Amino acid sequence: MKTPQEIVYLMMQNDAFSQWMNVEVQKIGAGFCTVSCKVNSEMLNGFHILHGGISYSLADSALAFASNSYGNQCVSIETSISHTKPAKLGDTLFATCEELHRGKTTGIYEVKVTNQDQKLIALFKGTVHVSEKKW
Amino acid sequence: MKTPQEIVYLMMQNDAFSQWMNVEVQKIGAGFCTVSCKVNSEMLNGFHILHGGISYSLADSALAFASNSYGNQCVSIETSISHTKPAKLGDTLFATCEELHRGKTTGIYEVKVTNQDQKLIALFKGTVHVSEKKW
Amino acid sequence: MKTPQEIVYLMMQNDAFSQWMNVEVQKIGAGFCTVSCKVNSEMLNGFHILHGGISYSLADSALAFASNSYGNQCVSIETSISHTKPAKLGDTLFATCEELHRGKTTGIYEVKVTNQDQKLIALFKGTVHVSEKKW
């Protein structure tokens, strides 16, 4: 059976968009993880703040890593996000995923996206289907 | 008062991430819009399918354009997305935003993301706050 | 194989809370349904308008009937609701459920709750797990 670290390595190694975002895995374990990335100029929207799609993408990666960490492949069913504070050029964002529920076929996770000052940028919730397929 | 076309032009012209995604506005009017983009290799995840963050970003842009089109600035409060079918390298995606409700201070929008074969890739719902600030 | 009508009959016959609400099935078919109920004084909240839990319950019943109508038992995974307009004592509410997506293991449904004047009271979205268990 693979460790959470091995599974995340497999998920990350060919993930072109996460590489484009320069996603770094800060912490990973069974059912939780923290990933980070730095806001660069290509990630901004027309208001010169971070495009909401980037904070979503970072949170979605955190969800994928935390939910797959047990060894069963998990597929996202529904995700929601609220953007609570704008992020700016040069900010470092941290997406911390916590498990709220893990049933036989369904898992529910919460991701808090914070900046380098521990301010909440976005709040994300994700529901995954736990398949029988192993990593 | 600005037209929907003028407002979207203002929103798009400095939107670096939408430009990175090569987002094109296909249709825009009061409360609706269709945007499109083509899946390139930098948008893929570790399974060699489209990263969910890209379909989210495209849908989120459609929400922004449709909700701001009346002339009042709108800010996203909550968005949710379900990924119903994988998108692949070379696919062309269309995000079509429809208004479900427009109140004095709140609007609710649905975005369907489809591919070139009219297959549903993702289903997105967004709630915005309608501010008094004008474009 | 049971018809949608037979399945809904089985679901309704011992459903004490739907009976308390006086839920009536107006229309039922494969993947859709309309149910109705009348707002009585026990359903009101402290503002003398309909408690949001009643519109949720009505929409949730519509989701259950529409998603189970094909013959496979379906279990709700995630539901969301926005209350767009207050309902009042004596109003008749209609919850109309439409299928947005039906995959092998997941279905997504939208329910519009309207009053007797066709005004939108609430907008509901539900995701269900399609099990292999038959009615």
Added chain:
Amino acid sequence: MKTPQEIVYLMMQNDAFSQWMNVEVQKIGAGFCTVSCKVNSEMLNGFHILHGGISYSLADSALAFASNSYGNQCVSIETSISHTKPAKLGDTLFATCEELHRGKTTGIYEVKVTNQDQKLIALFKGTVHVSEKKW
């Protein structure tokens, strides 16, 4: 300025549906609260388990009390709920509301509905609009 206890008293005193549910306020303070109710036979659905609308209603009341507790009237914009475990006749349910974010015009709250054995029955998230109207 009214205390959280006074505000909840005002909200509860004419709330017919919460009275029908026998909702009891266990704890209330600025931005949080716990309410409870007991599952009776009128609250069951056709599977002889608690109708999802009752857990929603209990969670929604917890959201209303916690978000209004500061003195500004708050209106629910969007709520979502996942039902994680069936509740049964005779169970006592506790809905505990915690504040995840409180901005100038928007608040985000999480409600965990648990039974007498501290098992998670439902997970609820609510977004409210903070109005300028005072209690």
